[in-house]
Amino acid sequence: MTTTAVARTGEAGTGAPILEARGLTKHFPVHKARLGATRSVVHAVEDVTLALPASAITAVVGESGSGKSTLARLFAQLITPTSGTVLLDGKAVTGRERRRYARQVQLVLQDPFSSLNPVHSVRYHLARPLQVHGLASDLDDDILALLERVSLTPADQFAVKFPHELSGGQRQRVAIARALAVRPRVLLADEPVSMLDVSIRLGILNLLAGLREQEGLTILYVTHDIASARYLADVIAVMYAGQIIESGPATRVTDSPSHPYTQLLLSAAPDPDRAEPPSLLGRGAPPNLIRPPSGCRFHPRCPHAMAVCTDGTPPAFDLGTGHFSSCWLHAQGLTSAQSRPLAGAGRGTGAAPGGAAGGADSAAGGGIRGAGGKHRAAGGAADGGKPITDGRTAPPPRPGPAGPGEEKR
Amino acid sequence: MRKLLRSPKIVIGLCLSGAFVVLAIVGPLVAPYSPNASSSTTSGTPMPPSAAHWLGTTQVQQDVLSQLLAGGRSTILVSLVAGAVATVLAVLFGVSAGYLGGYGDDLLSMVANVFLVLPALPLLIVIFGFIGRGANPNDVLIGAIIAITGWAFGARQLRAQTLSMRARDFVDSARIIGERKWRIMAFEILPNLVPVVATSFLFTVIYGVGTYTALSFLGVISLSHWSWGTMLYWAQNAQAAQQVRLEWWWFVPPGLAVGLFGTGLALLNFGIDEYVNPRLRAAGLTGRRARRAGLPRRPRLGLTAVLPAGVTAAAAAAAAGRPAAAMDGGAVSAVSATAGGVIPGSAVAGPPVTDPVLPDEVQQ
Numbered sequence: 001m002t003t004t005a006v007a008r009t010g011e012a013g014t015g016a017p018i019l020e021a022r023g024l025t026k027h028f029p030v031h032k033a034r035l036g037a038t039r040s041v042v043h044a045v046e047d048v049t050l051a052l053p054a055s056a057i058t059a060v061v062g063e064s065g066s067g068k069s070t071l072a073r074l075f076a077q078l079i080t081p082t083s084g085t086v087l088l089d090g091k092a093v094t095g096r097e098r099r100r101y102a103r104q105v106q107l108v109l110q111d112p113f114s115s116l117n118p119v120h121s122v123r124y125h126l127a128r129p130l131q132v133h134g135l136a137s138d139l140d141d142d143i144l145a146l147l148e149r150v151s152l153t154p155a156d157q158f159a160v161k162f163p164h165e166l167s168g169g170q171r172q173r174v175a176i177a178r179a180l181a182v183r184p185r186v187l188l189a190d191e192p193v194s195m196l197d198v199s200i201r202l203g204i205l206n207l208l209a210g211l212r213e214q215e216g217l218t219i220l221y222v223t224h225d226i227a228s229a230r231y232l233a234d235v236i237a238v239m240y241a242g243q244i245i246e247s248g249p250a251t252r253v254t255d256s257p258s259h260p261y262t263q264l265l266l267s268a269a270p271d272p273d274r275a276e277p278p279s280l281l282g283r284g285a286p287p288n289l290i291r292p293p294s295g296c297r298f299h300p301r302c303p304h305a306m307a308v309c310t311d312g313t314p315p316a317f318d319l320g321t322g323h324f325s326s327c328w329l330h331a332q333g334l335t336s337a338q339s340r341p342l343a344g345a346g347r348g349t350g351a352a353p354g355g356a357a358g359g360a361d362s363a364a365g366g367g368i369r370g371a372g373g374k375h376r377a378a379g380g381a382a383d384g385g386k387p388i389t390d391g392r393t394a395p396p397p398r399p400g401p402a403g404p405g406e407e408k409r
Numbered sequence: 410m411r412k413l414l415r416s417p418k419i420v421i422g423l424c425l426s427g428a429f430v431v432l433a434i435v436g437p438l439v440a441p442y443s444p445n446a447s448s449s450t451t452s453g454t455p456m457p458p459s460a461a462h463w464l465g466t467t468q469v470q471q472d473v474l475s476q477l478l479a480g481g482r483s484t485i486l487v488s489l490v491a492g493a494v495a496t497v498l499a500v501l502f503g504v505s506a507g508y509l510g511g512y513g514d515d516l517l518s519m520v521a522n523v524f525l526v527l528p529a530l531p532l533l534i535v536i537f538g539f540i541g542r543g544a545n546p547n548d549v550l551i552g553a554i555i556a557i558t559g560w561a562f563g564a565r566q567l568r569a570q571t572l573s574m575r576a577r578d579f580v581d582s583a584r585i586i587g588e589r590k591w592r593i594m595a596f597e598i599l600p601n602l603v604p605v606v607a608t609s610f611l612f613t614v615i616y617g618v619g620t621y622t623a624l625s626f627l628g629v630i631s632l633s634h635w636s637w638g639t640m641l642y643w644a645q646n647a648q649a650a651q652q653v654r655l656e657w658w659w660f661v662p663p664g665l666a667v668g669l670f671g672t673g674l675a676l677l678n679f680g681i682d683e684y685v686n687p688r689l690r691a692a693g694l695t696g697r698r699a700r701r702a703g704l705p706r707r708p709r710l711g712l713t714a715v716l717p718a719g720v721t722a723a724a725a726a727a728a729a730g731r732p733a734a735a736m737d738g739g740a741v742s743a744v745s746a747t748a749g750g751v752i753p754g755s756a757v758a759g760p761p762v763t764d765p766v767l768p769d770e771v772q773q
């Protein structure tokens with residue numbers, strides 16, 4: 001029933017996850033409910049389960065409005081979830097231990113032009129976390145060391161500056177230094193480069209990669225740009241309409257995307273330097289999150305939508321090696337009534353509905369393979385002749401015993 | 410700071426109100442006579458200005474200049490105390506209501522709203538009636554009591570500004586590193602609200618001048634306690650304005666003093682408002698100067714630029730009482746809204762205003 005996907009460490013990262021979301025849900029009230037009226041809510045994040053493997057970079061990719069920033073803020077305990085829990089080292093986090101939690105988990109916000117207080121100097125921004133947590137042995141030395149860590153040199157000159165005297169990239173480095181000041185184990189970065197000039201994005205991304213490499217920091221990298229996620233991350237989780245719809249090792253997800261939405265995202269974002277979030281409007285708008293579509297939330301836009309997609313939320317199917325996909329195409333043993341293509345589905349792709357029917361009609365054993373093959377074909381067709389997956393990629397291995405495809409909680 | 414001093418409104422306002430404050434401090438020391446001393450007990454006719462009495466005398470031959478100086482100290486002290494106390498109350502209520510939200514906000518806002526709708530003058534008359542009118546009432550106490558009726562408007566403004574501040578990322582960032590609530594309010598939000606706090610202070614000082622003058626004029630406060638209001642009371646009592654020979658030297662100086670002090674404060678206020686919201690300033694500039702200052706050209710919409718500041722200030726000072734101050738505040742926030750085409754929240758020093766965005770340098 002749930003659309004959960006567990007990012008398991010594939011190639012990188014080992015051991016138990018440090019930080020974990022279990023069934024996290026966040027609904028925002030649209031406006032204050034009048035007496036007696038039912039409250040309408042925005043389903044910003046719906047039942048997300050995601051584990052951040054230690055010392056690895058996990059990327060959460062999605063369009064704007066997919067709930068990825070809300071997820072980052074839920075992880076940072078900035079907002080309280082409607083339901084579900086955040087686990088730190090396997091223990092549920094309560095709102096009461098704010099400070100202790102802040103020692104472990106830090107969040108860098110998207111916009112460095114508003115995340116630094118204009119009335120305070122760089123020194124103040126870096127001194128506060130040290131003072132709050134009683135970490136400074138020698139305040140000035142520690143501040144200079146922090147600035148050097150994020151390559152803001154000469155550090156003593158940067159320390160006395162005010163935010164308005166810094167460029168966007170420099171501000172973002174200060175924001176990262178502030179987060180690093182408490183020596184956290186987990187760094188959450190909410191679109192850390194989207195507000196920055198293209199020319200300085202790489203510097204920030206490399207800074208994050210270096211922190212993972214040298215200090216074993218566990219990083220959550222939230223982005224709309226799947227290309228940068230591939231560049232940086234070990235694990236990618238793709239979000240759509242508040243749910244994680246595909247997750248797995250970064251190379252697997254980007255080389256052989258198994259969810260139609262991921263394929264769409266890849267076809268729409270071939271350019272890592274793209275400044276704007278990819279516009280997918282040509283293929284239908286992101287759904288209304290006040291009344292999200294039934295079943296698979298992607299079905300109104302999905303070229304492969306089947307009858308089953310409208311009434312059941314697809315669970316996370318295990319495709320092996322830590323690759324999960326919440327799409328009914330990976331289900332085995334769908335009846336032909338369930339796999340009947342939806343009227344209007346596959347607009348523009350022509351061949352896809354037939355493929356869908358064919359794939360699903362085949363016996364239960366062939367279901368996955370058929371579905372996988374269809375993904376590829378459809379992916380090629382959907383992006384207008386620009387193949388996103390090359391022939392080299394092997395179809396995803398079959399899951400082990402039938403049944404364990406369901407979510408891992 | 411230096412930029413602030415380039416605004417003529419601020420410079421004039423500062424000089425004007427500063428001069429009054431200096432007079433309040435040194436005035437009674439340099440006054441030629443005691444305000445109560447009668448130079449003659451026989452003549453019952455006010456004397457026009459002369460070498461002995463620069464501003465003439467009252468009906469009982471008291472020196473008007475000495476009364477003006479003595480009354481100025483009381484009037485200005487009361488209004489400054491009223492401004493300070495009201496501003497502290499406004500900050501405490503407004504910022505915590507805006508930041509805490511929820512039931513705390515509901516409760517604090519309700520209190521502020523109650524004080525906002527209480528009719529100020531009748532309430533003050535009742536309060537002072539209770540306290541009784543001692544022969545020599547305490548100016549600080551008077552100021553504090555006036556503040557009770559004058560803080561609510563500022564609290565509402567500060568609450569609104571805090572609400573918009575609370576959504577800013579640097580507040581979230583402070584929460585992320587584990588700052589406590591009171592520290593976020595006092596050290597992250599409040600410094601960004603300094604212009605709003607200053608505006609609120611200046612308004613309540615103007616309100617204090619008007620209210621105190623009105624109360625003394627009505628005789629609510631001991632008539633032997635010299636203030637500009639009591640001077641006007643005695644002049645009115647002697648029908649100085651209705652005599653065949655208009656005894657202008659008696660009632661014009663205190664009235665003018667009230668007006669000028671209010672004007673100075675109002676100019677300061679407008680100057681700060683323009684500094685905080687550069688689009689207001691642009692509304693008052695010629696196109697060429699606006700371009701030179703690097704400001705976008707805007708049609709002249711601002712009340713600030715169109716209305717001579719003195720008019721508003723005099724109106725505020727003359728029409729004593731909170732309605733005037735409240736109306737003035739409304740006008741200014743309306744100015745922010747119309748001239749800038751922005752929400753009143755922009756009247757706060759924020760990145761778009763105080764720190765010009767630097768072009769991104771390429772990082773090595």
Ligand code: SF4
Binds near residue numbers: 303327
């Ligand atoms: S095939 Fe069905 S389940 Fe899969 S993405 Fe499309 S609509 Fe969703």
